[in-house]
Amino acid sequence: SYVLTQPPSVSVAPGQTARITCGGNNIGSKSVHWYQQKPGQAPVLVVYDDSDRPSGIPERFSGSNSGNTATLTITRVEAGDEADYYCQVWDSSSDPWLFGGGTKLTVL
């Protein structure tokens, strides 16, 4: 079955750029979605279809996907960006919707 691998944690200083990766076999051939989840809240879609942003999501959030790695990039990181981030893909080989294990973004 298909597996998505995320680093457990990423730390970044305010104003810097955070990059959160999502690894998977030939993930570049799939559409990757990213969700932000703050403590006690439901997930929020921040990037979909590799690099598109839903309305209301700041331009500071962007995504890319190539080869075996998809990346969520957050520029000019703010304290309010501190959250767990999950990648998601659709895969036909098993249970169709898969989530990565999540990455905790800490703003130093």
Added chain:
Amino acid sequence: QVQLVQSGAEVKKPGASVKVSCKASGYTFTSYDINWVRQATGQGLEWMGWMNPNSGNTGYAQKFQGRVTMTRNTSISTAYMELSRLRAEDTAVYYCAREVDCSRTSCSTFDFWGQGTLVTVSS
């Protein structure tokens, strides 16, 4: 505005069943699939299954086959997820989420989520 409002927290004994509701508003309920995702405390997101509110068709994750049932009542724009034979490991927050088509490609994604329903399984 689109909203998915879920039912309140539940406490159940092992072996019992739980039924969580998800009331949709702000859009045509039958136009978008509803998915269910759960999250144990301190853990990641786990997809459980989907339902097409128009046809009632469903698809369940292998892990939950035989224990989960997803239904709907279109007259009140509400989706339901029932999980039976509960065990302690089913203690989690359960979310419903609307699935929509992507704008550029043929993919789909979850654009709106309910607030979550905590189900606690304890003797």
